[in-house]
Amino acid sequence: MLKRKIGQIALGFTAAFAASAALATVVHARDLTIVSWGGAYQDAQKKVYFEPFKKAVGIAMNDESWDGGVGVLRAKVQGGAATWDVVQVESDELAVGCEEGLFEKLDYTRIGGEAAYIPPSVNPCGVGAILYDFVLGYDKDKLKEAPKGWADFFDTKKIPGKRALRQGPKTTLEIALMADGVAPKDVYKVLATDEGIERAFKKLDTIKGDIVWWKAGAQPPQLLASGEVTMTSVYNGRIDTANKNEKKNFGMVWDGALFTLDSWVILKGSPNKDAAYKFLDFVGKAENQSKLSENISYGTSNKDAAAKLAPAVLKDLPTAPDNIKNAVEINVAFWLENIDRLTERFNKWAAK
Amino acid sequence: MTRASLAGADASTEVPLKRRLRRAERARQVKALALVLPLLVFLLFTFAGPIAGMLWRAVDDREVRQLLPQTVAALASWDGKDLPNEDAFAALASDVLAARAAGTIAIAAKRLNYTLNGFRTILTSTARNLKAAPERGVAKETLGKINAAWRERATWTTIKDAGGPITGFYLLSALDLTRNVDGAIIAAPPDQAIYREVFTRTFVISLSVTVLCLMLGFPVAYLLATLPPARSNLLMIFVLLPFWTSLLVRTCAWIVLLQSKGVVNDSLHWLGIIDQPLRLIYNRFGVCVAMTHVLLPFMILPLYSSMKAISPAYMRAAASLGAPPVTAFLRIYLPQTLPGIGAGSLLVFILALGYYITPALVGGAADQMISYFIALYTTETANWGLASALGAVLLLATLLLALLYGKLVRGQQVTGGMKN
Numbered sequence: 001m002l003k004r005k006i007g008q009i010a011l012g013f014t015a016a017f018a019a020s021a022a023l024a025t026v027v028h029a030r031d032l033t034i035v036s037w038g039g040a041y042q043d044a045q046k047k048v049y050f051e052p053f054k055k056a057v058g059i060a061m062n063d064e065s066w067d068g069g070v071g072v073l074r075a076k077v078q079g080g081a082a083t084w085d086v087v088q089v090e091s092d093e094l095a096v097g098c099e100e101g102l103f104e105k106l107d108y109t110r111i112g113g114e115a116a117y118i119p120p121s122v123n124p125c126g127v128g129a130i131l132y133d134f135v136l137g138y139d140k141d142k143l144k145e146a147p148k149g150w151a152d153f154f155d156t157k158k159i160p161g162k163r164a165l166r167q168g169p170k171t172t173l174e175i176a177l178m179a180d181g182v183a184p185k186d187v188y189k190v191l192a193t194d195e196g197i198e199r200a201f202k203k204l205d206t207i208k209g210d211i212v213w214w215k216a217g218a219q220p221p222q223l224l225a226s227g228e229v230t231m232t233s234v235y236n237g238r239i240d241t242a243n244k245n246e247k248k249n250f251g252m253v254w255d256g257a258l259f260t261l262d263s264w265v266i267l268k269g270s271p272n273k274d275a276a277y278k279f280l281d282f283v284g285k286a287e288n289q290s291k292l293s294e295n296i297s298y299g300t301s302n303k304d305a306a307a308k309l310a311p312a313v314l315k316d317l318p319t320a321p322d323n324i325k326n327a328v329e330i331n332v333a334f335w336l337e338n339i340d341r342l343t344e345r346f347n348k349w350a351a352k
Numbered sequence: 353m354t355r356a357s358l359a360g361a362d363a364s365t366e367v368p369l370k371r372r373l374r375r376a377e378r379a380r381q382v383k384a385l386a387l388v389l390p391l392l393v394f395l396l397f398t399f400a401g402p403i404a405g406m407l408w409r410a411v412d413d414r415e416v417r418q419l420l421p422q423t424v425a426a427l428a429s430w431d432g433k434d435l436p437n438e439d440a441f442a443a444l445a446s447d448v449l450a451a452r453a454a455g456t457i458a459i460a461a462k463r464l465n466y467t468l469n470g471f472r473t474i475l476t477s478t479a480r481n482l483k484a485a486p487e488r489g490v491a492k493e494t495l496g497k498i499n500a501a502w503r504e505r506a507t508w509t510t511i512k513d514a515g516g517p518i519t520g521f522y523l524l525s526a527l528d529l530t531r532n533v534d535g536a537i538i539a540a541p542p543d544q545a546i547y548r549e550v551f552t553r554t555f556v557i558s559l560s561v562t563v564l565c566l567m568l569g570f571p572v573a574y575l576l577a578t579l580p581p582a583r584s585n586l587l588m589i590f591v592l593l594p595f596w597t598s599l600l601v602r603t604c605a606w607i608v609l610l611q612s613k614g615v616v617n618d619s620l621h622w623l624g625i626i627d628q629p630l631r632l633i634y635n636r637f638g639v640c641v642a643m644t645h646v647l648l649p650f651m652i653l654p655l656y657s658s659m660k661a662i663s664p665a666y667m668r669a670a671a672s673l674g675a676p677p678v679t680a681f682l683r684i685y686l687p688q689t690l691p692g693i694g695a696g697s698l699l700v701f702i703l704a705l706g707y708y709i710t711p712a713l714v715g716g717a718a719d720q721m722i723s724y725f726i727a728l729y730t731t732e733t734a735n736w737g738l739a740s741a742l743g744a745v746l747l748l749a750t751l752l753l754a755l756l757y758g759k760l761v762r763g764q765q766v767t768g769g770m771k772n
Binding site for chain 1: 455458459462465466469470472473542543544545546549550553611612613614634712713716717718720725728729730731732733734735736738
């Protein structure tokens, strides 16, 4: 009797499992989901974008964070049940995702027109969100003499101690070449040749034993704060946040900085396309973007946003004329073509 | 199943009781199957399916065939000796025009770029500069003018090689091998040959961590197994507490302890033992320390359970028969703990093989294990073929080791598993 019961329960359970599995594949309507980079940056976005947007437009939305990688987006879109609508992506994710058809082609008439944005931020698949820099960061309390640029970064006699760089070839090779005397505007011309790559690795050899490699953007400020390294490559916003929120006294060098843009994209097949456009329109407006720059020192994509800022705020932004004049944009096309080969090459070099 | 039903049809030769027994047996089997079916379905969907998918991706190569179909068809008859004929050039021109209109040119370029670095530029520049289909008979000339690479044999063998539908390219790459222009398998160029080294590194780190865990875990497990319950329970909590703490927290704690101005270095400096801080982190030492700490409970628990089963009477008997303590330990106690040692070591070793977060946070650039590269190619560069191939090689190596372990254990059947 009992045995039969168990059998029935088991069969019932199996049926229920199968039914629930079938149900789970039925996509139901969900709120607009915005995905960004987390941390202090997303906190600032919450304050000046997400909350005001909910109030102003009256659309329910929620936000998540991610760590990047076009593979993640590919899995989301090809999996056929993407739970995200609007994602903030880096420039290489934008390029590859656009090629692979992972994003909706943007209709700029619905977000204020192309003329409202600075030229580098206009892309058929995405619209610029922020412009930010990889800069040389250091702790003013620990260094008597401020470093002038990447050449000092590689000079362990002048400034002893360890340095931190981002693990992998991207940004590392550019920095090595600038340290070796290549002008920022010529970096990719040199890097496109085999001799240029040799030259970069040779320069890296000179401080190989003194480099700590970081992998996540949160690490460099921590490495500086703990005194593990004296200088590091770092996102400029992180330095600023550490100074504001943790009362640090970090400095940065704008000369020879590497800048890049992040963009907003709408994932292909998003069920909330209209809401997504409303969101992009909202965050594209100059008055909203200027509030973001006041909270975190990133440049933004609307042409008129900078004019709304106090000079004291503007001077610390990557988009300030003085800060961008000797900066170089990270070359997406170069890295798309060479990232696999140079990643292998970099790891070969690291293991030697 | 079928035999049973046949036997039912042929009832004259069967003893009814036997049949009834069989029927009861079958009903039991069906019930048992129904009970495990949910789990089985779940495992198939979440475990077997994805692994099969991964193995398939390691050899799947249909992008170029789909995006440049005429070219692949035209190259099928090409012997690869000289440049292909005019038809192949014309086919390529029409494929490129079609792919450009469809916006798929970059996907093909990306795949071809894996084999021949620079192919992305070759293909995208060709697509940009090819305004219309070339006149009959001048396709070769036209393409050669647009990009000199079309006059190279290697450009064409790359397309032929990537013609799919399946390929060994990714698996060869994962083993630092490649094909030369004539199709022979050769070693990859030295600045790209890193995976054998990375696999070796992964196995060496896993093995060192396993040995460290065994050396540290064995005495602890012995203590736990021999202390009176009240005290051994307290110690057990100390073993389990880190076991329940997040991996990330424990890894970051090691950073605080081991960094150059960390607790360890400051203490040593204060004691006057060192002048300069020791490098204890962002190197192999840090990786081994942090991983050993994280994996230690996985070694202690199986050891403890096998030691718990050993009756103290054995050691007393050995002593009464005149064995000195060391001999008694080596000949009586140790052999009985072998199943625990084996299980713990295998568990730790296989878990260590897949470690990613810990080496990423406390290792240097030369301490990244294979998981780092699999993650890199999966998410960052979206080279899923290579990521799958690396995964497949790791899976195969792990399975071989597990089989080897099974063989060793079977050849070593000892009395350790006595139920008492």
